[in-house]
Amino acid sequence: MSEPVRHDATTIKLAERRIFSASFKPLYNEGMGLVEQTAEYLDGEGRAAAKTLSRLAATLYAAESMRLTTRLMQIASWLLLQRAANSGEMTRDQVAAEKAKVRLDTASAQNDVAGWDELPQAFKALVDRSLSLQGLVRRMDDEIYGNGAMPAQPSRANPVSDQISLLNTAFGRG
Template sequence: MMAEQEFHVDNTIRLAERMVRSESFNHLYDEGMSLVEEAASYLDGEGRAAARRLTRVAATLYAAESMRLTTRLMQVASWLLLQRASRSGEMTPDQVLSEKAKVRLDTDSAPESVAGWDEIPLSYCDIVHRSLRLQARVRQMDDEIYNENVEERPLFSTNPVSDQITLLATAFGNR
């Protein structure tokens, strides 16, 4: 008697993967790249002027948050560019996976309860919030496309560097 083999066929429809392959991806791509440009323009212009008017605590927080924002947006842009390259056939799936392994989609933000946050300009806070929402959407799509059995992750992960920067900002505020 021959052993019966079981074949598992995955008929799961991955909506995120279909979205990346569809025309609707262009909207997400455009949103991401526009946000990168908007943040760069803000940090180079209006944000630079606003940062000069902040207290030392708020200026430290603003500098740290600017680094996190820039990192977050560059990582999201990298992911979007990889998906576009895959979609257009410029990269093979293996090449995309290899490069995607370098992309981090978990750059968090300082908690809004930290000292100095209330001094940060609202227009900058809006950019930060939109970047966090965009990162969360991209991370959710990434998980659905590339990680089959992903456990639920918190929306914002713990980042030891961020924790240290927050501690430094708090320490400077107590001087």
């Protein structure tokens, strides 16, 4: 296991220490658990609930569902990269290079937008949890890799292909 990078004799990056230690597992489990819970909800209870919404709320639900799944895929990609570094499957430099493809800035609709109050409470709770987790991961990313670690990304021709490539790399298949 690698030691945290020291910037001077007294500064230790606490987020980096967390990522490169056994205390990373609860964060990883939380993130992957949220991905799984969200997928189950959207494929089951959420699908049924969406059919009962007004046109406005249904449109908002569809858009927010896409933002939610995008946000969670980005978080999962980041977590997988950190796990690969933690286990020695990838070097920190490799992780930093692949991490440049990960965006931790997926926004959400404001809760005062028209139709938000109609959305199912369980769905809104998943959105809130994902935003909270994204905020935590983003702060950790900033601390570990620096504030300039998330430059604005240009539009990409195929973001799904980029995610598949990133996941393949994290699992050592790429």
